Amino acid sequence: MPELPEVETVRRTLLEGGLAGRTIRRATVAHADAVRYPSADAFAAGLAGREITGVGRRGKYLLIGLADGMVLVAHLRMTGRLWLSDADAEALPHTHVVLDLDDGRQLRFRDVRRFGGFHLLADAGDSAAPQGLRELGPEPQDLTARDLASACRRHPKVSIKGLLLDQRAVAGLGNIYVDEALHRARVHPLSTCASLSAKARGAVVRAVQEVLAEALANRGTTFLDFRDGTGEPGAFQEFLRVYRREGLPCRTCGAPIAKLRVAGRGTHYCPTCQKGDGSPSSTARSRTTTRSRPARTSSASRPAR
DNA sequence: ACATATTCCTGGGGGC
DNA sequence: TGCCCCCAGGAATATG
Numbered sequence: 001m002p003e004l005p006e007v008e009t010v011r012r013t014l015l016e017g018g019l020a021g022r023t024i025r026r027a028t029v030a031h032a033d034a035v036r037y038p039s040a041d042a043f044a045a046g047l048a049g050r051e052i053t054g055v056g057r058r059g060k061y062l063l064i065g066l067a068d069g070m071v072l073v074a075h076l077r078m079t080g081r082l083w084l085s086d087a088d089a090e091a092l093p094h095t096h097v098v099l100d101l102d103d104g105r106q107l108r109f110r111d112v113r114r115f116g117g118f119h120l121l122a123d124a125g126d127s128a129a130p131q132g133l134r135e136l137g138p139e140p141q142d143l144t145a146r147d148l149a150s151a152c153r154r155h156p157k158v159s160i161k162g163l164l165l166d167q168r169a170v171a172g173l174g175n176i177y178v179d180e181a182l183h184r185a186r187v188h189p190l191s192t193c194a195s196l197s198a199k200a201r202g203a204v205v206r207a208v209q210e211v212l213a214e215a216l217a218n219r220g221t222t223f224l225d226f227r228d229g230t231g232e233p234g235a236f237q238e239f240l241r242v243y244r245r246e247g248l249p250c251r252t253c254g255a256p257i258a259k260l261r262v263a264g265r266g267t268h269y270c271p272t273c274q275k276g277d278g279s280p281s282s283t284a285r286s287r288t289t290t291r292s293r294p295a296r297t298s299s300a301s302r303p304a305r
Numbered sequence: 306a307c308a309t310a311t312t313c314c315t316g317g318g319g320g321c
Numbered sequence: 322t323g324c325c326c327c328c329a330g331g332a333a334t335a336t337g
Contacts, residue, residue, distance in 0.1 A: 001330065060331080077331055079315080094315090113314045115331065132332060158308070167332080175330065224317090264310070265330065 002076040003060060004140065004172030005212055006220035006234065010082055011057045013229030014107075017084040019064075023051045023102040034096035034109065037119045037128045046070065046120050047099065059136045059171030063124075071126070073119040073133060074109070079225040080116030082109050112225070136171045140212050143170050145202045152201065156194035160204065162263035163193050173208065176221055176243045179268045181207040183242045183252075188274045189262045214239065242268040 002010070027047040032040040047066075054065040062082065064072040074082055085108045087100065097109040097118065109118070119130055138147055151169040155162075163169050164178045173181070182189050184207035187200055196204070220226055220234030223244070227233055241251050246259040246268060255272040 003331095075331085078329075111314095112316070113330090115314065130332090155307085162308085165331085263308095266328090 001078055001174055001176060001223075002080065002220075002226055003174035003177050004057075005177070005215035005218075005236065006226050006228075007057055007060050007062055007076065007172070008216055009220045009228045009234060010076070011055050011062060011229070013232075014055050014082070014084065017229055018103075019052055019084060019101075019107065019229075020054050021052065022105075024048060024107075025100040025102055028098045028100070029096070030098070031096035031114065033114055034111065034117045035120075036117045036130065037121075043118065043120050047072070058133060059139070059167055060174070061130075061133050061136075069123040071121045071124055073121060073130065075116050075118075075130070075132075077111070077113070077115035077117075079113045080109065080111040081225065081227050081231075082107065083227060083229050083231050084108075085231075132167055135168050137167060137169045139171055140173065140208050143205055143208065145198070145205050148201045148205055149198070152193035152196060156192065158193050159189060159262055160187060160191050160193055160196060161189035161265070161267060164204075164208070165263055165265065170208070172212070175265045175267075176240070177208070177211055177215065179243045180211045180241060183207075183268075183270060183274060184211060186273050189267045189269050190260075242270060244268065 024047045027044040029035055029040040029044055035043045038046075050070065051067040052064060053067060056063040056065060060075060062074040062076075064074065066072060074080075076082065085106045087104055087106050092110055094112045094114075095108055095110045096114070099107040101107060109116075111117075119128060121129055147170075151163060155169075161178055161182065164173050164181065165175070179189070181204065185200065185203040187196065187204055191200075215221060215234075215236040218234060218236035218239065219228060219232070221236040221240065222233035223237060242257050245257045247256050249255065250257055250270040250273060253270065253272045255270055257268055258271050259266060259268050261267060
């Protein structure tokens, strides 16, 4: 599931692969649904002959800069992949868009579930930009405790998990990193925003920033689908503390990780570490057998099963 | 207006 | 072994 660290890894690997400076010779749309704006024909016509000037990112959106200020917006959603391929590489099924480049390579877009897709915009301010992009909240690295307090005041009854998943509150988080951040912050995913203390909000902001930085250092999380701009998987799945670990021991306290449904999403948490609703009494009481933590450089924790 | 549920889509896994 | 059903979830849309 490409979230911020995965999309940023794609961005970096596309740049490292030399995408910037290439000219698109031709765009082929095999499945018109993948082009959300404009029509598939106008999309192909608009890209043909145009130079790629850079690759940026906002939240989970990739922003491929083009000559004359045009922007190719890509969203990978669940299963989308965007990568640089040799033109003679095997054509994988579910490849919906192929851009032929002037160096003989191709930028390919593949998406089994077809949730992902492209918008081709005349410029960064084009009102045809996807609504989600126009309404995006701050980047997590810019998120402040003040921002989170303000969002919590606006949505007092929403669960903290629901708020963190809302791209208008903070950009780039998805199901994996919300669960991971709340475990690190020792906050129960069902806690309402109004119930969180200032201390808990601060812990959430720090945990979000920490987990995203570590995931990025590990080139993202791959279960099945995620691949970077060169086709390589990430490694952060080795370091997840709760996501998809139902029944396995908590890496902090040993209690079995539990799963429930919050904000419509499968939600993993430690019932022992995350009793807290953020109030000082509950965070104090949830302190347990905190063993010596693994040395935590920014790039690795400890791979464990 | 706000909060939650449904929808889209397909492959994989569980149950029988 | 095979088939059916359900599950996974980001963001748009529908419903309460």
